[in-house]
Structure formats: C-alpha cells, structure tokens
Amino acid sequence: MVNTNQFIPGLEGVIASETKISFLDTVNSEIVIKGYDLLALSKTKGYLDIVHLLLEGTIPNEAEKQHLEETLKQEYDVPDEIIQVLSLLPKTAHPMDALRTGVSFLASFDTELLNREHSTNLKRAYQLLGKIPNIVANSYHILHSEEPVQPLQDLSYSANFLYMITGKKPTELEEKIFDRSLVLYSEHELPNSTFTARVIASTLSDLYGALTGAVASLKGHLHGGANEAVMEMLQDAQTVEGFKHLLHDKLSKKEKIMGFGHRVYMKKMDPRAAMMKEALKELSAVNGDDLLLQMCEAGEQIMREEKGLFPNLDYYAAPVYWKLGIPIPLYTPIFFSSRTVGLCAHVMEQHENNRIFRPRVLYTGARNLRVED
Ligand SMILES: CC(=O)SCCNC(=O)CCNC(=O)[C@H](O)C(C)(C)COP(=O)(O)OP(=O)(O)OC[C@H]1O[C@@H](n2cnc3c(N)ncnc32)[C@H](O)[C@@H]1OP(=O)(O)O
Numbered sequence: 001m002v003n004t005n006q007f008i009p010g011l012e013g014v015i016a017s018e019t020k021i022s023f024l025d026t027v028n029s030e031i032v033i034k035g036y037d038l039l040a041l042s043k044t045k046g047y048l049d050i051v052h053l054l055l056e057g058t059i060p061n062e063a064e065k066q067h068l069e070e071t072l073k074q075e076y077d078v079p080d081e082i083i084q085v086l087s088l089l090p091k092t093a094h095p096m097d098a099l100r101t102g103v104s105f106l107a108s109f110d111t112e113l114l115n116r117e118h119s120t121n122l123k124r125a126y127q128l129l130g131k132i133p134n135i136v137a138n139s140y141h142i143l144h145s146e147e148p149v150q151p152l153q154d155l156s157y158s159a160n161f162l163y164m165i166t167g168k169k170p171t172e173l174e175e176k177i178f179d180r181s182l183v184l185y186s187e188h189e190l191p192n193s194t195f196t197a198r199v200i201a202s203t204l205s206d207l208y209g210a211l212t213g214a215v216a217s218l219k220g221h222l223h224g225g226a227n228e229a230v231m232e233m234l235q236d237a238q239t240v241e242g243f244k245h246l247l248h249d250k251l252s253k254k255e256k257i258m259g260f261g262h263r264v265y266m267k268k269m270d271p272r273a274a275m276m277k278e279a280l281k282e283l284s285a286v287n288g289d290d291l292l293l294q295m296c297e298a299g300e301q302i303m304r305e306e307k308g309l310f311p312n313l314d315y316y317a318a319p320v321y322w323k324l325g326i327p328i329p330l331y332t333p334i335f336f337s338s339r340t341v342g343l344c345a346h347v348m349e350q351h352e353n354n355r356i357f358r359p360r361v362l363y364t365g366a367r368n369l370r371v372e373d
C-alpha cells in the first residue's frame with residue numbers, strides 16, 4: 001500500500017515508470033540507451049543507428065541501416081491536406097503549434113487507430129519519423145509565405161532534414177554536426193514530454209495523441225523551448241560584455257536563465273552539452289568566428305560562480321543551430337523531431353505493459369462548506 005499522504009512537488013526523484021529503454025546513470029555519467037551509453041555511441045554512430053537501436057533493439061549493420069533509410073525515405077511525403085491545414089494557420093503561429101496541429105492531423109489518415117499492436121505502432125513510428133521533418137521544415141516555409149520544399153532522396157536522412165530547412169545542401173561537417181545533435185536529443189529517460197506521452201498512452205489512447213501531447217509539453221521554456229530562448233538571449237546581447245550584463249541583470253531580478261540547470265543532472269554539466277560545445281568549436285573554426293562560443297563560455301562562468309549551475313543540452317545546441325543557418329523558431333521542433341523515436345519507443349512500451357496513471361492529490365482547499373437553505 002502506497003503512502004498517499006506523501007506529496008513530492010514536481011515528482012522529483014519519484015520512480016514513475018518501469019522501462020527497458022533508457023536510464024540516466026548520473027553516478028557513472030552515462031545515458032544508458034538499451035544497454036549502450038548514448039554519449040559513447042554519439043562519437044561513432046549516427047541518428048539512424050539510434051533509431052534502429054530504440055525501435056528494433058540492436059545497432060544495425062550496414063544492410064539494416066540502408067533498409068531503415070529506405071523505409072524512412074518512402075515516408076517523407078505528407079498528405080496534401082497537411083500542407084493545406086498548415087496554410088490555414090495565422091502567419092503568427094509558432095512552428096511548434098503548427099507541428100502539434102500536423103501530428104494531430106496525421107492521426108485522421110490512420111484507418112486502424114484502435115490497433116495498438118507492436119507491429120502497427122512500429123509502422124506508425126517509421127511513418128512519423130519520415131514525415132515529421134517535412135512538417136517541421138515546411139510549416140516554417142508556409143508560415144513565411146515561402147513555397148514548400150520537396151525532400152531530396154539522394155541525401156542522407158539528416159542532410160535532407162537540414163536541406164529542407166535551409167534550402168541548401170549541407171557540407172559534410174554541417175551534416176555530421178546536425179546528425180550528432182539529433183543523436184543527443186533522441187532519447188532521455190523520463191522528461192516531462194515523455195512522461196506526458198506515457199500518461200496519455202496509459203489510457204490506451206493512440207500514438208498520435210500521445211505525441212501531440214508531447215509536442216505541447218516540449219514547447220515550454222522550462223523544457224525544449226529553452227533552446228530558442230537561449231538563442232534569443234544571445235542575439236539580444238550581441239557581444240560578450242552584453243551577454244555578461246544581460247545575465248547579471250536577469251540574475252539580479254531572480255529570473256531563471258534558460259539553458260542552465262537540470263532536474264536530474266542538478267549541479268553537474270549535462271554531458272550532452274559538453275558534446276555540443278565541441279561541435280560549436282568545430283563550426284566556429286570554419287570561418288574563424290568564435291563570438292558565440294566566447295559569449296557562451298562567459299555565460300557558463302557567470303552561472304557557475306553565481307549560482308553553481310551548469311549548461312544543459314539546449315544551451316549549446318542553440319548556437320550550433322544558429323551556425324548551421326537554422327531559423328530560431330525551428331530549434332524546438334527539431335528537438336521534437338529527434339525525440340520522436342524515443343517517444344514512440346516509450347508509447348509502445350506503455351501500450352505493451354500498461355497500467356493507467358492515476359495518482360492522488362494533497363488537498364489543501366476548503367471543506368465542510370454548506371449551501372444555506
Ligand atoms: C533539454 C532540456 O529540456 S533541459 C531543460 C531546459 N530548460 C531550461 O534550461 C530552463 C532553465 N532551467 C530551469 O528552469 C530548471 O533548472 C529546470 C526546469 C531545468 C529544472 O527544474 P527543477 O529541478 O524544478 O529545479 P528548480 O527550478 O526547483 O531549481 C532549483 C534551484 O536552482 C535555481 N535554478 C534552477 N535553474 C535555474 C536557472 N536556469 N537559472 C537560475 N536559477 C536556476 C532555482 O531558482 C532554485 O533556486 P532556489 O532553491 O534558490 O529557489
């Protein structure tokens with residue numbers, strides 16, 4: 001029998017799900033994904049390796065990887081109706097809202113929504129992985145009155161995604177770094193968005209519904225929305241001195257600084273942030289412009305000294321995406337695109353070993369009120 005009187009704000013430290021998908025091992029500094037350390041994998045493996053690992057359970061050999069890429073490429077196209085629906089959105093809509101609409105709308109094309117068998121959910125996961133980059137890139141183009149960009153089949157999955165966003169074929173380095181960012185964002189145990197997806201799935205609702213809820217969760221600035229907020233701060237500040245001033249000013253007003261802190265890593269650096277910082281160094285070396293790197297390092301120092309806080313992945317992903325020529329409002333949608341695979345794995349696991357989430361409250365409201373006769 002569980003003690004229902006124990007209230008833990010934010011469910012900090014509470015074990016809310018049993019999973020074989022991933023685990024943050026903060027003692028050994030590992031992000032365990034299906035038995036492998038994601039950080040180690042990210043040095044030699046690409047996003048499609050992680051997709052195969054999360055959905056099929058193994059690191060693919062070359063033939064399996066090629067087959068996976070072909071499967072995804074066949075799913076790149078989205079129904080015309082999606083483009084029409086995106087075109088109806090007000091031009092002021094944020095691409096995360098467009099994405100939420102797009103993912104939700106995709107559900108209507110699935111004729112077996114009530115089927116939650118593993119094989120059906122797996123097929124859906126591949127369809128979503130194929131289509132979501134298209135929705136992300138083209139929602140931005142449509143919201144900016146630009147023509148939708150067609151996917152290029154001869155590019156790799158990640159190169160095509162970046163191409164569809166920027167309209168330019170990426171260099172080898174750009175492709176490698178973008179792919180690495182997708183690897184690092186792919187799966188992270190039980191953040192708010194994954195928990196949201198599992199809670200929705202636990203009612204035996206469908207994969208699209210669970211992912212639609214996860215988009216809404218990820219949009220918030222305390223979660224995925226932080227990467228956009230970081231880049232906006234860097235842009236506002238413009239110089240190293242400007243950024244220092246901006247951070248001191250925010251701290252003096254007791255404002256939170258986006259891109260710092262983490263519920264699980266707490267007072268340690270998110271190891272994924274360190275890897276994105278390396279990527280920022282590589283990109284900065286290309287044209288000898290390391291202003292963003294200098295600004296970020298100055299911010300890191302201030303936050304360490306003033307608050308004892310360290311960067312999370314969003315802090316260094318933001319300037320990396322800027323250097324890759326990606327518009328700021330697409331940073332969080334890209335995070336979601338990458339996380340689609342992790343979310344699908346979690347929803348499938350929930351469907352296959354389900355108990356509905358239904359916690360209790362600590363009631364602090366009024367009691368014993370009576371309506372007078
Ligand atoms: C990839 C990702 O999604 S990672 C998360 C991205 N989100 C952000 O970067 C947003 C900024 N960070 C935060 O808001 C938080 O650190 C979170 C949401 C990530 C974690 O939140 P929690 O675990 O609930 O920590 P909580 O907000 O209680 O913070 C604990 C203390 O550290 C402070 N703190 C935490 N993060 C920050 C921050 N970014 N800036 C300033 N102070 C902070 C809090 O003010 C609080 O101080 P107090 O005890 O004096 O009141």
Ligand SMILES: O=C([O-])CC(=O)C(=O)O
Pocket residue numbers: 185187188190191192223262263264312313
């Ligand atoms: O784990 C979290 O709470 C947030 C996070 O870093 C992620 O989703 O990648």
